[in-house]
Amino acid sequence: MIREYDILVDRLKGDNCILTTDSRTISQHKSEGRKVMFIALKGDNFDGNDFVIQALDDGADYVVTHNEWHGESGDRRIFVVRDTLVALQGMALIWRRKVNPKVIAVTGSNGKTTTKELTAAVVSQKLRVWATKGNLNNHIGVPLTLLAMPADCEVAVIEMGASHLREIKSLCAIAEPDMGVITNIGNAHLEGFGGFEGVKKGKGELIDYLRKSGGTFFYLGEDKVLADMVASRINIRSITYSVRGVKCENEPDGTLSVKLPDFHRPIKTHLTGSYNKYNILAAIAIGKRLGIETALAVTGIEAYIPDNNRSQLMTSAHGNRIIADSYNANPSSFDNALRSLVQSDGDKVVIAGQMNELGEFSAAEHRRLVEALQKSNIKCFYLIGTNFDGIAPGDKGTFCPDTDALRKELERNPVKDSVVLVKGSRGVGLEKIYDLL
Numbered sequence: 190m191i192r193e194y195d196i197l198v199d200r201l202k203g204d205n206c207i208l209t210t211d212s213r214t215i216s217q218h219k220s221e222g223r224k225v226m227f228i229a230l231k232g233d234n235f236d237g238n239d240f241v242i243q244a245l246d247d248g249a250d251y252v253v254t255h256n257e258w259h260g261e262s263g264d265r266r267i268f269v270v271r272d273t274l275v276a277l278q279g280m281a282l283i284w285r286r287k288v289n290p291k292v293i294a295v296t297g298s299n300g301k302t303t304t305k306e307l308t309a310a311v312v313s314q315k316l317r318v319w320a321t322k323g324n325l326n327n328h329i330g331v332p333l334t335l336l337a338m339p340a341d342c343e344v345a346v347i348e349m350g351a352s353h354l355r356e357i358k359s360l361c362a363i364a365e366p367d368m369g370v371i372t373n374i375g376n377a378h379l380e381g382f383g384g385f386e387g388v389k390k391g392k393g394e395l396i397d398y399l400r401k402s403g404g405t406f407f408y409l410g411e412d413k414v415l416a417d418m419v420a421s422r423i424n425i426r427s428i429t430y431s432v433r434g435v436k437c438e439n440e441p442d443g444t445l446s447v448k449l450p451d452f453h454r455p456i457k458t459h460l461t462g463s464y465n466k467y468n469i470l471a472a473i474a475i476g477k478r479l480g481i482e483t484a485l486a487v488t489g490i491e492a493y494i495p496d497n498n499r500s501q502l503m504t505s506a507h508g509n510r511i512i513a514d515s516y517n518a519n520p521s522s523f524d525n526a527l528r529s530l531v532q533s534d535g536d537k538v539v540i541a542g543q544m545n546e547l548g549e550f551s552a553a554e555h556r557r558l559v560e561a562l563q564k565s566n567i568k569c570f571y572l573i574g575t576n577f578d579g580i581a582p583g584d585k586g587t588f589c590p591d592t593d594a595l596r597k598e599l600e601r602n603p604v605k606d607s608v609v610l611v612k613g614s615r616g617v618g619l620e621k622i623y624d625l626l
């Protein structure tokens with residue numbers, strides 16, 4: 190068994206390997222002339238250790254497995270470890286310490302991905318930055334992100350997601366953040382955390398790590414929940430940012446314009462939704478700590494264009510202005526999105542996909558959402574997913590059990606010349622209906 194993982198990092202970086210946990214990608218990487226290290230992880234549905242021989246046949250230069258009998262073959266391409274996930278995380282910690290960037294951890298119930306992206310955009314105006322790609326924010330994604338970090342990286346912006354207690358704690362042990370921000374504490378992943386207090390405790394693990402390590406914690410000063418969490422802990426090095434004096438306006442194209450009290454002109458963003466002002470303020474505060482003056486920070490923010498269906502604005506041939514926010518959803522983020530939508534001009538339509546991972550709170554939260562939609566000034570709404578089953582949609586609402594049913598409904602009754610909010614948990618698959626809008 191390999192007890193230290195330095196040799197794996199040396200092979201990975203010394204041979205400029207692509208690291209993959211998916212054996213199906215090996216052939217493609219090899220066709221591009223790259224060396225490949227395959228780490229065989231055991232998941233809920235597949236065990237990568239079952240594909241070690243196939244990985245070698247496909248050209249993997251190195252394979253990391255926990256099957257001891259593979260090591261008995263004498264094949265020098267095979268490295269046997271006690272636990273491949275632990276090995277992956279151990280390798281990430283070694284590489285993080287060798288590169289030694291300033292590491293910024295970003296978590297929260299809502300807005301963490303946008304805050305991560307904005308922070309990277311701000312800091313990259315002066316420093317070499319590496320940031321989490323896509324949704325690689327869990328116990329596998331964080332180490333993969335760190336191991337992909339270039340050797341000359343000066344700042345790493347690492348998104349940390351969690352749906353259970355002790356997950357943020359374990360991610361901090363891998364990434365060893367120097368700074369961190371919690372965007373907010375909301376009703377997300379209630380099933381795993383067991384309720385709002387569990388969410389507080391889970392997200393608070395970032396504050397606890399920074400307190401012990403001497404790192405710096407950033408938070409919105411007007412957020413009473415976060416302020417109380419800081420006040421309940423001693424010896425915390427913290428920096429607050431404030432929404433006081435900040436003004437938001439919706440531009441004619443639906444994008445957000447933000448005026449800061451200490452900057453001479455509005456920030457013209459590609460974002461939509463006034464709630465994004467909090468994400469912007471966090472990015473500016475973190476950038477300032479790293480020596481990025483406000484003018485440079487604004488340049489980075491204005492250059493950032495959202496994608497991947499996160500507060501993404503799109504226009505259509507039907508004359509609709511679409512707010513594509515279907516990457517994820519929870520009660521708090523739905524509240525923010527609706528508050529922003531009702532301020533828009535013109536006819537408003539909501540396509541609401543169900544919210545997952547709410548456990549015993551699911552029925553009440555979905556009913557509350559429907560009630561909010563019924564009382565709002567929107568023209569009509571669609572409810573998609575079985576979590577809405579049994580809740581009367583009312584005159585303005587239409588229930589569809591899945592996206593196939595929604596597609597049929599939109600084909601029969603097209604939505605035209607409206608502002609359309611598309612929001613729901615990723616598993617609903619709302620990205621399948623954008624072509625009809």
